[in-house]
Amino acid sequence: MSALVTIMYYAMTAYIAVLLAWNFVKRRKWQDEFLYLIILIPFLLRVFRLK
Amino acid sequence: MKIRKLLFAIAGAALVFLAGRSFRESRNLKEPVVAGPGVTRVVKLSRYFDGIKNGVNDANVYVLEGTKPGGSVLVLGGTHPEEPAGRLAAWILAENGVVERGRLFIVPSANRSASTVTRLGGAYPPDYSIKTPWGEQKFRMGDRWSSPLDQWPDPEVYVHYPSRQELAYVDVRNLNRAWPGRPGGTLTERTCYALIQLIDREKIDIVIDLHEAELQYPVISAIVAHQKGQELAAMASMMISASEGFEIGVEYSPQALRGLSHREIGDHTGAISLLLEAPEPFLDATRGRTDRTLLLTGQDDFIVRAGKRGLLFEKIGADGWPVDKRVGRHTSTILQILEVWSEEKPERAVVISGVPRYKEIIDKTTGAYLRNPAEADPKRTYFE
Numbered sequence: 001m002s003a004l005v006t007i008m009y010y011a012m013t014a015y016i017a018v019l020l021a022w023n024f025v026k027r028r029k030w031q032d033e034f035l036y037l038i039i040l041i042p043f044l045l046r047v048f049r050l051k
Numbered sequence: 052m053k054i055r056k057l058l059f060a061i062a063g064a065a066l067v068f069l070a071g072r073s074f075r076e077s078r079n080l081k082e083p084v085v086a087g088p089g090v091t092r093v094v095k096l097s098r099y100f101d102g103i104k105n106g107v108n109d110a111n112v113y114v115l116e117g118t119k120p121g122g123s124v125l126v127l128g129g130t131h132p133e134e135p136a137g138r139l140a141a142w143i144l145a146e147n148g149v150v151e152r153g154r155l156f157i158v159p160s161a162n163r164s165a166s167t168v169t170r171l172g173g174a175y176p177p178d179y180s181i182k183t184p185w186g187e188q189k190f191r192m193g194d195r196w197s198s199p200l201d202q203w204p205d206p207e208v209y210v211h212y213p214s215r216q217e218l219a220y221v222d223v224r225n226l227n228r229a230w231p232g233r234p235g236g237t238l239t240e241r242t243c244y245a246l247i248q249l250i251d252r253e254k255i256d257i258v259i260d261l262h263e264a265e266l267q268y269p270v271i272s273a274i275v276a277h278q279k280g281q282e283l284a285a286m287a288s289m290m291i292s293a294s295e296g297f298e299i300g301v302e303y304s305p306q307a308l309r310g311l312s313h314r315e316i317g318d319h320t321g322a323i324s325l326l327l328e329a330p331e332p333f334l335d336a337t338r339g340r341t342d343r344t345l346l347l348t349g350q351d352d353f354i355v356r357a358g359k360r361g362l363l364f365e366k367i368g369a370d371g372w373p374v375d376k377r378v379g380r381h382t383s384t385i386l387q388i389l390e391v392w393s394e395e396k397p398e399r400a401v402v403i404s405g406v407p408r409y410k411e412i413i414d415k416t417t418g419a420y421l422r423n424p425a426e427a428d429p430k431r432t433y434f435e
Contacts, residue, residue: 037060040063041070044067049200051198
């Protein structure tokens with residue numbers, strides 16, 4: 001059960017990271033780009049299992 | 052715009068790389084222990100329970116055996132690695148102690164997993180260094196709880212085994228809420244179970260669990276004793292007050308609070324269980340900047356001000372609570388406990404020499420008692 005929860009958790013984290021990266025690419029204002037970039041960093045670290 | 056986006060992406064990748072490298076180095080930092088002249092063998096904790104074999108919590112157990120028969124004592128450092136005086140005192144025992152009678156078992160990293168992570172969102176430093184005559188020795192900062200990389204997910208409510216007492220969810224990863232553990236449980240429970248097997252198989256007489264506490268916590272500067280060890284703790288406390296240059300109180304282990312070493316080891320094994328608390332301002336909620344300086348000096352103006360308002364259970368002045376004082380309290384208290392025990396139970400005596408006391412550590416510093424791994428026999432050097 002724990003393994004299943006863990007897999008789902010990492011899948012969700014990776015999915016959100018992809019959405020953030022996509023938004024970063026699509027934005028035109030630098031403030032929005034910066035915001036998405038900063039938010040993306042902890043998601044990437046979590047996907048790479050770095051705490 | 053494309054160039055700006057590219058620059059942003061490069062800067063973001065650099066931040067991920069730098070942060071990730073720091074986390075990775077912190078988790079994998081090797082801390083050397085040079086086995087002192089008294090260490091007769093070093094075994095893995097999985098020798099007593101193979102359910103943790105080759106895992107992150109398969110800790111080193113340093114065994115110091117005397118030439119004369121006697122009793123057996125287990126010292127646990129690193130139950131909560133963010134309380135560094137406990138680990139450092141265990142280091143000093145393993146690198147300097149010589150047992151003349153009986154046996155001493157030392158585990159400097161009782162919850163090694165917890166030593167590989169810092170408090171999430173706590174802005175803790177990843178490590179700290181102790182100055183020695185031969186340079187600096189670096190240690191992992193650690194946390195109170197096992198790393199979520201090793202034990203996850205947490206439940207909504209932690210139900211302690213076997214009492215079924217309901218505890219805070221995060222304490223499912225707290226080694227000092229998981230005693231006596233169970234073989235099929237979580238990593239933290241299996242670690243406690245392995246230590247219980249060690250205590251049973253080696254016929255340990257006394258377990259001493261080394262901790263530190265915030266000054267706003269009422270159980271501080273104390274020996275917390277299971278009822279089997281109340282007389283021993285009281286006598287050691289009196290001897291310390293009379294001869295060591297500091298005072299330490301005695302607290303009785305509450306029967307209704309489950310999962311703690313001073314309660315469950317005493318209840319589930321033949322050993323007397325004692326827990327030592329030294330003051331660590333770094334842990335106080337009202338602290339200022341949370342950095343290495345605060346960890347090692349224990350100096351913080353905000354905590355001093357809290358003391359002036361009567362909010363603390365231990366005194367603090369401008370000189371704070373340096374790590375040498377905290378380590379020295381632990382070594383002296385251990386030595387006094389062993390001396391009182393050996394006098395009361397000569398057939399189960401544990402007589403040890405070579406371990407510096409409170410005044411010696413304050414005088415020469417903790418680092419003076421750490422051995423240089425570069426000059427040591429590689430076969431006598433182990434890594435935590």
